[in-house]
Amino acid sequence: MSDLDDVIPTGRRAVTRQKILEAAYTLFTAQGVNLVGVDTISARSGVAKMTLYHHFHAKENLVLAYLDLRAKRWTVGWLKAGVKTRGATPRARLLAIFDLLHEWFEDEGFEGCPFLRIICESDVGSPVHKATALKLGQIENFLGQLARSDNLPDPNGLASVWMMLMDGAIMSARAGRKDAALKAKQAAAVLLDAWGRKPAKSGSPAPVKRRAKAAPKRKPSR
Amino acid sequence: MSDLDDVIPTGRRAVTRQKILEAAYTLFTAQGVNLVGVDTISARSGVAKMTLYHHFHAKENLVLAYLDLRAKRWTVGWLKAGVKTRGATPRARLLAIFDLLHEWFEDEGFEGCPFLRIICESDVGSPVHKATALKLGQIENFLGQLARSDNLPDPNGLASVWMMLMDGAIMSARAGRKDAALKAKQAAAVLLDAWGRKPAKSGSPAPVKRRAKAAPKRKPSR
DNA sequence: GCATGATTATACCGATCTGTATAATATTCG
DNA sequence: CGAATATTATACAGATCGGTATAATCATGC
Known part of the structure; x- marks a missing residue:
């Protein structure tokens, strides 16, 4: 619980990791995580792809960090x-x-x-x-x-x-x-x-009136 | 404006088109249009891929029909x-x-x-x-x-x-x-x-009180 | 019955994707 | 200096993607 928790590390490794994450942040935010490939992040960050996989073993971990x-x-x-x-x-x-x-x-x-x-x-x-x-x-x-x-x-x-x-x-x-x-x-x-005027019965789950089945409509999805 | 507009055509060509669209409907609905490939739709519908491209020239048109x-x-x-x-x-x-x-x-x-x-x-x-x-x-x-x-x-x-x-x-x-x-x-x-009680000034666009700029916060995206 | 159009199977193209193998280079620190 | 660690470049594997070329087969209507 020290107040040094989010000190920014300045080691070489940490700096590289941050460059990757920064590029991923921009690209993922703008284009979505699925459309952005690892090669693009590598190129944009200026960090080799191998280094990227050295830090985050899989793209999924990079997404989680993002x-x-x-x-x-x-x-x-x-x-x-x-x-x-x-x-x-x-x-x-x-x-x-x-x-x-x-x-x-x-x-x-x-x-x-x-x-x-x-x-x-x-x-x-x-x-x-x-x-x-x-x-x-x-x-x-x-x-x-x-x-x-x-x-x-x-x-x-x-x-x-x-x-x-x-x-x-x-x-x-x-x-x-x-x-x-x-x-x-x-x-x-x-x-x-x-x-405030309508407490809306916070406890009770708001009765969903279920009809006595009229027409058995087909389900819309799947 | 005839009332025969949505008569279901029974020609060979129309039936094939419907089989494609039906398979696309199920797959697109369940997995999304981007994750479902044309080959998958071809396989599921039982219609050859070439026939699919004969009906819809590109996947995008199939999505629009969907x-x-x-x-x-x-x-x-x-x-x-x-x-x-x-x-x-x-x-x-x-x-x-x-x-x-x-x-x-x-x-x-x-x-x-x-x-x-x-x-x-x-x-x-x-x-x-x-x-x-x-x-x-x-x-x-x-x-x-x-x-x-x-x-x-x-x-x-x-x-x-x-x-x-x-x-x-x-x-x-x-x-x-x-x-x-x-x-x-x-x-x-x-x-x-x-x-009903609050007409909410339907015309006027509800004044968004703009502050005299406090801290110039960085934009969150892009 | 035969010509025409619809459908089929198969193979392929070029691009993109995640992930890895390899070996050389760069940096840091004892 | 020298050794350990971090990073680099390149090439590649294996898969999937949208889309096309080709040629054979099927179904239908005149």
Whole structure:
């Protein structure tokens, strides 16, 4: 628990590793982990491919390291930090999230969320999928903390809904709707205002009325 | 405008084309359009690869045809039709969407939404990306019709928010949260109830308070 | 029955992918 | 200096990808 945990190592080996990871970060973020080959990362980083495989035995490990770095930079360094400077109260910070998203969507370099992309295209149950789901859970936990700090009822429920609005806005922006964050913020404000008035029976799982089977519709997928 | 438009042709050529499309539908839906090769579709359909390229000159055209078929079966045949049998009023149908999603998520064959997956992994501006965005827009238009039928204020605004909740729920379910649709329905009910009371200034774009720049945070992506 | 079009099987092209084998070179440190 | 470690360049293996060339076979309608 020393405070020297994240001291940046300056050894030759560590520097090389960082060069690889830095190139992977840029490429994976812009083009996705599946479309970027190891040779491309080797060329961009200026590190020989053999050295790359010396550090990370397989591409999968490089992807896992990328996920950690992405969470450190995006979730912590950008989202959490940005929200703190834009809102004084937890409630204001919850809403400020969508202002951040809006600026992100307007950025020319916006290419969607790598976490969501990986969730879509990686096999369920694979190490990469599991690790990515954890990173998304980390974000949702942060939302839950904000909701709890504001004494909102069912903070975890609000967090999961907030997460869906965020992810939905990101998908919508990726599909071309650059105003998605603004629309999401409108709805979020309305929802937040109403959330206290309707505890929504946080414990009971909201009865899904099951019909007495009308027409046995064919399943849409698979 | 004859009502013989979707008569199923029985010619040899049309039957072969349908066999290809049927195999592509199953494979693309389960594994994604990028991971499924043309040889796999040829093998599964029992149609020679040369014949496949005789019908669809390139894989991209097969993907575009798949998108049309997916919209016909999922959006129209499953979502629209399912909602109609489960809700009498437009408002009930809007909420019933999440019951449908819940059943979908619980299906063992649930592999996420192909539309969202393609939006994530295809290049922005490519024909496939554009076509997929249109299919998502078709869904949002349907939501707007329901909202308008219920005399809700700013029906298009509600539709885009509804879409985000749906997409967010799908992403959450893909990440392992099988109860996503239930949580989304709770929030949707609260939101719908409050939507009328707060017209939310449908015209004005909800002022995004821009701060007097505190710390010039580095951009997170690219 | 025969010509025409549809389908088949097979082999191949060039490109890309992850990962490895090998041997030479560069750096660091006792 | 000399030895241990890190990095380099190159070539290659084995697989998969989208797409094509060729020539034979099948089915159908006049």
